[in-house]
Amino acid sequence: MRYRPELDLAIRNLSLSTRRFEKIGIVGRTGAGKSSLTYALMRMVEPASGYIRIDGVDISTVDLQDLRTQISVIPQDPVLFEGTIRDNLDPAHEYSDEQVWSAIHAGQLSHLLDTPTEVFVSEDIADEDTFDDDDLDDDFQKGPWIEGVGLNKWVDYGGSNFSIGQRQLISLCRALLWRRKIVILDEATASMDAKTDGIMQDVIRREFEECTVLTIAHRLNTVMDSDRIIVMDQGQVVEFDTPQNLLLNSASHFSQLVRSKAT
Numbered sequence: 074m075r076y077r078p079e080l081d082l083a084i085r086n087l088s089l090s091t092r093r094f095e096k097i098g099i100v101g102r103t104g105a106g107k108s109s110l111t112y113a114l115m116r117m118v119e120p121a122s123g124y125i126r127i128d129g130v131d132i133s134t135v136d137l138q139d140l141r142t143q144i145s146v147i148p149q150d151p152v153l154f155e156g157t158i159r160d161n162l163d164p165a166h167e168y169s170d171e172q173v174w175s176a177i178h179a180g181q182l183s184h185l186l187d188t189p190t191e192v193f194v195s196e197d198i199a200d201e202d203t204f205d206d207d208d209l210d211d212d213f214q215k216g217p218w219i220e221g222v223g224l225n226k227w228v229d230y231g232g233s234n235f236s237i238g239q240r241q242l243i244s245l246c247r248a249l250l251w252r253r254k255i256v257i258l259d260e261a262t263a264s265m266d267a268k269t270d271g272i273m274q275d276v277i278r279r280e281f282e283e284c285t286v287l288t289i290a291h292r293l294n295t296v297m298d299s300d301r302i303i304v305m306d307q308g309q310v311v312e313f314d315t316p317q318n319l320l321l322n323s324a325s326h327f328s329q330l331v332r333s334k335a336t
C-alpha cells in the first residue's frame with residue numbers, strides 16, 4: 074500500500090489472518106505503518122496489490138458505506154461536532170435513550186454529563202427565516218440560556234469543551250453503542266492516565282467480547298493481554314504471535330521494544 078504513486082510502499086509483504094473475536098495488539102516504532110494498516114482496512118487508501126478480506130469477502134468489492142458500517146474507529150484525537158452528547162453518540166437517531174444510556178454507563182462516561190454546559194439558544198436565531206445578522210447583538214442580549222445535562226449536555230464545535238481523554242471516552246461510548254464487528258483503537262487511550270487506561274482496557278475486553286478488536290498502542294501495557302500481537306517495522310509485519318511467546322524470545326522485536334520502554 075502506498076499513499077501516492079511516487080512514494081515508497083508504506084506497507085509491504087503483508088500476509089496475516091485474524092480469528093473471529095480475536096483481540097490483536099499492534100505495536101511498532103513511529104512510522105512503522107500501524108495506522109496505515111487501519112486506513113487500508115477502511116479503504117481510505119487502496120492496496121497497490123493484494124487484497125483484504127473480512128469474513129471471506131474481498132473488501133474492494135464491498136460498497137464503501139457498507140464496509141465502514143462494519144468498523145468502529147476510536148482515534149487518537151476524536152473530533153466531535155457541535156450538538157448534544159446524544160447527537161454525537163447517535164447522529165442518525167437509530168437508538169433509544171435507554172440504549173444510549175446503557176453505552177454511556179458501560180463506557181463510564183456518565184460522570185462527565187452531570188455538570189451542565191450553558192448553551193445560548195436564541196429564539197430568533199432558531200427561526201432562520203427571521204434571522205438577520207444585524208439582529209445578532211440584540212439576540213445575544215435577549216436569548217435564553219439553557220443548561221444541558223445528561224443526554225442534552227452540549228458539545229462545542231470540534232468538542233473543544235472536552236479534553237482529548239474525554240473525547241476518547243465519548244468516542245468509546247459511540248463504539249459501545251454501535252457494536253460493529255471490528256473495533257479499531259488507534260492510540261485510543263493514549264491521553265488517559267495509566268489507571269484510567271487500565272479501567273478502559275477492562276471495559277473494552279468485557280464489552281467488545283464479541284468483536285474483533287485491533288488496538289494500536291505505544292504504551293505496551295495496553296496490549297499485553299491481547300490474544301496476539303502484531304509487531305510492525307518499516308511497513309512490514311515482523312512478528313505476529315502471543316505476547317507470551319514473543320517475550321520468551323529475548324531477541325524478538327517485541328522484547329526489544331519492552332526493554333527500550335523500560336529504560
Ligand SMILES: Nc1ncnc2c1ncn2[C@@H]1O[C@H](COP(=O)(O)OP(=O)(O)OP(=O)(O)O)[C@@H](O)[C@H]1O
Pocket residue numbers: 076077080083101102103104105106107108109110
Ligand atoms: N497521509 C500520508 N501521506 C504520505 N505518507 C504517509 C501518510 N501517512 C503516513 N505516511 C507514511 O507512511 C508510513 C507509515 O506511517 P503510519 O502513520 O502508518 O505509521 P505509524 O506506525 O502509525 O506511526 P505513529 O506511531 O507515529 O502513528 C510513514 O513513512 C509515514 O510517513
